[in-house]
Amino acid sequence: MTRGLIVNPQSGKASGKGLELASLLKNDTHVVVRILDDFSRLGAFLEEMAAARVSELFISSGDGTVQAIQTEIAERYAPGFVPHLALLPHGTTNMTAADLGFRNRNVKVQADFIANRQPRILAKRPTLRVANPKDGKxxxxxxxxxxxxxxxTVFCQDAVHRVGLKGDFATFATLAAAIAKSLFSPANPADPTRIDRPYDITLLQGGKTVLADQHLMLLATTLDKLILGTRPFWGGKDGPIRVSTIPYPVPSIARWLLPLMYGGEDRTVPQGARSLSGSSFEIKTRIPFVIDGEFFEAPDDAPLRLETGLEFTYVCG
Known part of the structure; x- marks a missing residue:
């Protein structure tokens, strides 16, 4: 059995955890270790992993690198090469790893596991395939x-991360700033710096419009939980993709934030809030999107298509 390790040394503001892990494993002939100091080399590294018949690929990074690796495997190598993935939360944002990642965060324990241990805890989950973004990727x-x-997310990357906060702390700071602004200053839909403003969003399922008009936000995911352990979905799960929308205006962000983020499937939500599940959706909006920390736009002449992607198996412990 051959295992692989890809380390993005810039993840987590260059925390050094991935490089420490790579150093501990550098002499192990059963582990293919590669340092992703140049992102253009990712394709070549995966080519090596496929040739070496790597069965389990450990990824030391944040969400963006995980997304890039999943995309390469799903679009270039599947079904011939689909290794089990083990996500090591060494990045600035680790939403995917918080749900599906390797549970022990001690680098020496991780090295010992990669070198000597067999997985006991596995999880399976499909990706969220964004089929037709404007850039064609x-x-x-x-x-x-x-x-x-x-x-x-723009606020997080431009302001919060600049002062050293990351991960859940950055998200908490962003939410706190938005809530404080809504509590102490009146809404101003024309103010582009406000997070709590209306956005024109139309959601379609099976070619039929499910909702339209102005909304505060839309999220779509195949994860079971998001940052800070939130579960902003309700109404039952009938498909792998869950989509939730929050209307604008929300009667009270302070009143509804916790019920929307942490309630059960039968929770009470503000009027106009919707949560659906399915295997595919389409979204019409001129607002940019973010997927796992990366920004992109919908095509000019068609809605953005979300599809159920390749199912991966994740090594959790």
């Missing part, structure tokens, strides 16, 4: 958002 991620989610 298909993506296999796990989380997509638009509206206020896009605006909040």
């Amino acid at each position: 298909i993506r296999h991620g796990m989380f997509l958002g638009t509206g206020a989610i896009w605006q909040a």
Whole structure:
């Protein structure tokens, strides 16, 4: 059995965890270790992993690198080469790893597992395949958002991360800033710096319009839980993709934030909030999207298509 390790050394503000792990494994002939110091080399590294018949691929990175690796495997190598993935949360944002990642965060324990241990805990999950973005690059991620989610991600990357906060702390700071602004200053739909403003979003399923008009946000995911352990879905799960929308205006962000993020399948939600599940959806909006931390836009002449992507098996422990 051959295992692989890909380390993005810039993940997590260059925390060094991935490089430490690579150093511990560099002399193990049963582990193919590659340092992704140049992202253009990712394709060549995966080619090596496929040739070496790597059965389990450990990824030391954040969400963006995980998405890129899943995309390459799904679009270039499947079904011939689809290794089990083990996500090591060494990045600035680790939403996917929080749900499906390797559970022990100690680098020495991770090295010992890669060198000597067999997996006991596995999880299976399909990707969220973004089929037709404007730039033509298909993506296999796990989380997509638009509206206020896009605006909040911009704020996180431009302001919060600059002062050293990352991961769940950055998300908490962003939410806190939005809530504080809504509590102490009146809504201003024309203010482009406000996260809590209206966005024109239309959602279609099976070619039929499910909802339209102005909304605060839309999110779509194949994950069971998101950042900070949130589960902003309700009404039952009938398909691998869950899509939730929050209307604008929300009666009270302070009142509805916790029920929307942490309630059960039968939770009470504000009027106009919707949650659906299925195998595919289409979204019409001129607002940019974010998928696993990466920004992109829908095509000019068609709605953005979300599809159920390749199912991966994840090594959790």
